[in-house]
Amino acid sequence: MKTKDKVYPSIESLLNALPLVDGLTLSFHHHLRSGEGIILPILAQFKQRGIKKLTLDVSSLTSAHEGLIPYIIDETVTEIHTSGMRGRLAEAISKNGILQKPVIFRTHGGRARAIESGQVKIDIAFIAASCCDEYGNMNGQVGPSAFGSMGYPIVDAKHARIVVAVTDNLVNYPAYPISIPQTLVDYVTLVPSIGDVIKMDTRISKNPIEHLIAKKTTEVLIASGYVKDGFSFQAGSGGISLSVISYLKSFLIENNIRGSFASGGITKYMVEMLEAGAFNALLDTQTFDMVAAKSMIKNANHIEMSASMYANPNNKGCVSEKLDIMILSATEIDVNFNVNVLTSSLGIIMGAQGGHPDTAEDARLKIVVTTLMRKRIPIVIDKVTTIVTKGEFIDILVTEYGIAIHPKRQDLISKLNMAGIPHVPIETLKTLADQLSGPRTKITFGDQVVGIVEDRHGNTIDSIYNVI
Amino acid sequence: MRRSMLFCPANNPKLYSTAPLLKPDCIIFDLEDSVAIEEKDSARDLLVEAVKFYNYPANEAVPEIFVRINALHTPYASLDVEAVVSSGLSKIRLPMCESEESILALDNLISELEDKYKIPSGSIKIQAAIETPKGVLNAESIAKASERVISLSFGAEDYTNCLGIHRLSEMPILDYARAHIALVCQAYGLDAIDTVWSDIADTEGFIKESNKVLNMGFSGKSCVHPSQLEPLHKVFTPSSHEIEKALHLIEQFNRNNEDHSGVALIDGKMVDKPIIERHKNIKKELTHEN
Numbered sequence: 001m002k003t004k005d006k007v008y009p010s011i012e013s014l015l016n017a018l019p020l021v022d023g024l025t026l027s028f029h030h031h032l033r034s035g036e037g038i039i040l041p042i043l044a045q046f047k048q049r050g051i052k053k054l055t056l057d058v059s060s061l062t063s064a065h066e067g068l069i070p071y072i073i074d075e076t077v078t079e080i081h082t083s084g085m086r087g088r089l090a091e092a093i094s095k096n097g098i099l100q101k102p103v104i105f106r107t108h109g110g111r112a113r114a115i116e117s118g119q120v121k122i123d124i125a126f127i128a129a130s131c132c133d134e135y136g137n138m139n140g141q142v143g144p145s146a147f148g149s150m151g152y153p154i155v156d157a158k159h160a161r162i163v164v165a166v167t168d169n170l171v172n173y174p175a176y177p178i179s180i181p182q183t184l185v186d187y188v189t190l191v192p193s194i195g196d197v198i199k200m201d202t203r204i205s206k207n208p209i210e211h212l213i214a215k216k217t218t219e220v221l222i223a224s225g226y227v228k229d230g231f232s233f234q235a236g237s238g239g240i241s242l243s244v245i246s247y248l249k250s251f252l253i254e255n256n257i258r259g260s261f262a263s264g265g266i267t268k269y270m271v272e273m274l275e276a277g278a279f280n281a282l283l284d285t286q287t288f289d290m291v292a293a294k295s296m297i298k299n300a301n302h303i304e305m306s307a308s309m310y311a312n313p314n315n316k317g318c319v320s321e322k323l324d325i326m327i328l329s330a331t332e333i334d335v336n337f338n339v340n341v342l343t344s345s346l347g348i349i350m351g352a353q354g355g356h357p358d359t360a361e362d363a364r365l366k367i368v369v370t371t372l373m374r375k376r377i378p379i380v381i382d383k384v385t386t387i388v389t390k391g392e393f394i395d396i397l398v399t400e401y402g403i404a405i406h407p408k409r410q411d412l413i414s415k416l417n418m419a420g421i422p423h424v425p426i427e428t429l430k431t432l433a434d435q436l437s438g439p440r441t442k443i444t445f446g447d448q449v450v451g452i453v454e455d456r457h458g459n460t461i462d463s464i465y466n467v468i
Numbered sequence: 469m470r471r472s473m474l475f476c477p478a479n480n481p482k483l484y485s486t487a488p489l490l491k492p493d494c495i496i497f498d499l500e501d502s503v504a505i506e507e508k509d510s511a512r513d514l515l516v517e518a519v520k521f522y523n524y525p526a527n528e529a530v531p532e533i534f535v536r537i538n539a540l541h542t543p544y545a546s547l548d549v550e551a552v553v554s555s556g557l558s559k560i561r562l563p564m565c566e567s568e569e570s571i572l573a574l575d576n577l578i579s580e581l582e583d584k585y586k587i588p589s590g591s592i593k594i595q596a597a598i599e600t601p602k603g604v605l606n607a608e609s610i611a612k613a614s615e616r617v618i619s620l621s622f623g624a625e626d627y628t629n630c631l632g633i634h635r636l637s638e639m640p641i642l643d644y645a646r647a648h649i650a651l652v653c654q655a656y657g658l659d660a661i662d663t664v665w666s667d668i669a670d671t672e673g674f675i676k677e678s679n680k681v682l683n684m685g686f687s688g689k690s691c692v693h694p695s696q697l698e699p700l701h702k703v704f705t706p707s708s709h710e711i712e713k714a715l716h717l718i719e720q721f722n723r724n725n726e727d728h729s730g731v732a733l734i735d736g737k738m739v740d741k742p743i744i745e746r747h748k749n750i751k752k753e754l755t756h757e758n
Contacts, residue, residue: 208694209486400489436485 007134007170008189014164015045024123025055027115027160029152031128031140031286036064037195038128038166043068047076055079057120059111059152059307060352063087064195072098081120083108084342084352093450094348097466103349103451105342105464108285109311109318109358110456112155116308116315119458125160127153128194132167133175136185140287141177141296141304143169145197148266148287148296150179154306157184168194177297179304202267202289204246205239209371209400214243216421217327217369217398218251223419224412226324226365229257233279234264234359235327237288240369244327245269252278263319264310264355266302271295274302283319285310285355311358313456318362320355326363328356328394330370332384335426337391337406339368340384342453345377347443347467349451353388358456360393365412372399378433378440380426385443387462388453402429444468469493470619470659471688471704472697473534477502479511484518490694493701494532499548500539500563508544516555525556534595536561540570546577553581558592559618564626565596566603571613578616590615595661599623600630604645611656621690622649624663635666637673643684650685659687668693678703718744 008014026046028039039058046054052075060083061068069092071077081104085093092098106114114120129138130145140147145168157163157180165180165188205211217240221227233248235241246269252259253276262270263283268291274282281301287293296302311320331351332340339360344350360366370379380399395412397404404426405413416423444467451464474492476483478499487495503511515535524530537548537560552560562574571594578592594616598607604627611617624642628635646662653660662681665674678689678700688704691697706714717734721744724732730741 206695208490211695212489400486 004135006136006185006188008187011042011045011166011189011191014187014189015049018124018162020046020049020051022051023053023055024051025057025121027057027122027125027153027156028059029127029150029156030058030060030062031147031150031152032064032145032195032197033200033288034062034064035196035199036062036128037193038126038191039065040067041191042126042166043071043076047071047074052076053078055081057081057111057115057122059083059108060354061085061089065089069098075100080104081106081111081114082352083111083354084349086350086352090349094343094464094467097446097448097450099450102449102463105353105451105453107311107353107357107454107456108152108307108355109313109320110353110454110458111152112306112308112310112312113314113456114458115155115159116312117458122156122160124162124164125153125156126164126166127157127180129165129167129169129180130194130197131169131171131175132165132188133171133173133182134188135173135182136163136165136180136188137173137175137178137182138165138167138185139175139177139179141179141293142171142175145169145194146290146293147195147197147200148293149284149304151285151305151307151310154180155308162186164189166191166194168192197290197293200287200289200293202237202242202269204242204269207239210239211243212400213240213369213371213398214247216400216403217244217367218247219419219421220367220396220398220403220416221248221325221365222251223416223421224325224365225415227251227257230260231324232260232322233262233325234323234363236329236354237265237267238329238369241327241329242267242269244369245273249273249276249278261319261322263305263323264359266292266295268292268295271299271302274299283310311355311362311456313358313361320359320362323359323363325365326359326367328360328366328368328389330368330379332379332381333368333370333394333397334381334384334391335430337368337394337397337426338384338387339389339391339394340386342388342451343386343464345385345440347385347445347465349464353453357389357393360389361456365396366394367396367398368394369398372401372429372433373437376437378430378437380429380433381440382430386453386464390455390461397426397429399429401432404429470532470661472700473621473661473688473690474694474697475502475536475664475690475692477511478515478535479503479507481514481518484514484522488527488530490697492531492691492694492697493688494534496534496536496561496690498536499544500536508538509547512544512547512551516551519555519557525558532559533557534559534561536563536597539564540573549574549577550581553578553585553587553592559595560592561595561597561621563597563623564599564603565610566600567606568609568613571596571610571617575614575616592616593618595619595621597621597623598645598649599626601627601645604648607649607652608655611652611658617658619659619661619687620649620653621661622646622663625666627663637667637670637677646681646684646686650681653687654685660685662686662689664690664692665696666692668695671695671699675699675703
């Protein structure tokens with residue numbers, strides 16, 4: 001009888017068995033978001049073995065990863081590919097330039113494209129799983145650390161040279177449901193915990209101004225004509241987006257409208273819409289909270305999808321191409337509708353591209369929702385610090401002070417006019433922001449490139465310099 | 469129209485730009501309870517500067533602005549009143565108003581300041597906040613003490629404190645005070661504004677209380693959170709059914725009352741002038757709302 005022994009009782013025992021060398025590319029996912037718990041312990045093992053010059057290819061980095069700083073300083077890690085980063089790690093890279101090479105920022109679709117095309121070659125994919133069997137069948141939907149969809153590592157598992165399932169919940173064969181099958185998995189290793197799932201949460205803001213923007217946005221959506229039977233919808237996990245979901249849900253139910261699908265990052269508020277019959281299905285590449293994580297088991301129409309299926313522009317058809325409405329956020333938006341979601345107004349890295357440029361490029365209606373100012377710093381400005389999504393892909397900006405429509409969308413201008421929804425040129429909002437906030441602090445950049453921003457096709461669309 | 473009066477602490481700079489966006493019927497910038505003693509001066513200065521910066525008096529997008537000054541017996545009251553008058557605002561809420569004398573004292577102070585700042589005499593108006601048993605008993609003399617008084621508001625928090633009882637969600641003991649204030653306001657053509665509902669999370673309770681005071685004759689309520697505005701406006705705005713009914717009754721009454729007897733038979737029911745007057749008020753509110 002032929003049975004492979006894939007299980008190693010610890011990371012240490014597994015790494016002892018692998019031929020480790022300098023310069024490997026390791027991949028991880030961030031489905032546990034700020035509760036992610038395997039990257040740092042695994043890097044500690046590499047460091048212990050004196051392995052250096054590693055490349056981390058991570059779907060995103062969160063506040064859980066400030067502990068990477070010493071590994072960067074001692075050159076255990078010399079290159080990072082990610083969708084985003086924040087906190088002290090981002091500051092250390094932005095201000096102190098601690099990383100030898102610039103961080104490559106990729107969109108979720110762009111990362112899938114880079115891996116599938118061979119632009120990025122992953123040596124070892126470490127995949128945290130909340131449920132896994134001895135042969136490597138795994139998912140993120142079952143177990144004490146259940147986090148929901150495994151959208152990102154589904155791509156890694158298909159293309160990495162070595163695939164390692166990392167779990168704190170080894171179950172009897174076969175584990176089910178199967179998000180990543182045994183056929184792709186080389187090793188299974190046990191850890192005490194893959195992370196802190198309690199930190200996965202989303203909440204609708206109580207901020208009345210954010211609610212005001214969400215209400216206006218819902219009015220715009222309705223006036224646009226895109227909200228009708230069979231439409232598709234996506235919104236992020238920010239306070240305004242969640243409020244839009246809430247208002248839209250009420251409108252759909254009151255008017256007996258049933259959408260086709262809602263996609264992307266799935267929150268409990270999306271699940272409420274699904275369960276209320278407002279949509280036929282949820283297509284989930286990343287689950288944002290514990291309620292949504294549990295929904296995949298009980299709702300057959302809450303469907304897991306890979307990041308490639310979600311937004312890789314080079315495959316044979318991605319979900320973002322089927323999307324009607326996308327609600328987007330911004331840390332800055334300029335008078336040409338270019339959007340920044342990656343750096344702050346002080347030039348420091350503090351966010352993530354996520355699926356922003358992917359969905360903005362593909363969806364039929366793209367609406368940016370933001371306050372005009374944040375902490376008295378204007379958000380609507382002359383020129384964004386970093387271009388993440390080009391203005392040509394944005395249709396409407398909704399703020400608490402007014403709505404601006406991209407001049408290329410004359411059809412939307414007519415529809416909003418017909419609905420009696422007032423709007424102004426984006427320059428008017430920019431001028432108002434200036435008047436209310438006063439002159440902006442000028443950022444002084446150095447000459448070190450600390451980040452390269454790729455669009456979803458792999459083209460460099462901007463560079464991030466160190467801040468002095 | 470004063471369906472909603474939204475309290476905003478006067479020491480929060482952000483609220484001067486954002487509160488008008490939320491479209492309450494009125495904003496009350498508060499210099500009294502929500503401002504600590506050590507911040508009284510800076511809050512007053514901020515109020516004056518913000519009113520100037522946002523050009524409130526001439527800004528059509530800004531709702532009606534009131535300022536709740538500190539009580540007359542405090543050293544801050546006269547400074548507060550001068551800040552209001554000098555900044556070009558014209559509505560003052562006087563807290564803890566218990567007697568005609570309070571109104572007259574404030575009236576005199578305002579008159580001096582109107583002279584000083586060359587503002588037409590009588591242009592500054594007063595809303596008297598009735599917050600004590602004595603205030604309730606003296607409501608009528610307060611209402612008629614000055615032409616400046618345009619409204620009475622009820623404050624249940626201090627009122628229940630005076631009675632030595634805790635404020636609960638349903639308190640029949642407040643009914644007398646409310647009924648009396650509403651009655652006085654109706655008698656003297658003033659707006660009656662009900663007390664705040666502090667439990668922001670309990671929207672159901674808030675709506676229930678709003679309906680209750682609507683039926684007691686109040687014009688609106690004070691609010692402590694913007695989330696209360698929409699439900700409050702719904703309660704205090706005639707429904708489409710009420711509007712339709714009002715328009716129908718008025719039209720039919722005009723048609724069927726050719727003998728000017730004051731009574732007409734409409735849809736099998738006797739309808740007289742008081743009923744028509746009530747429906748004319750609904751029509752008037754509708755016109756305001758539009």
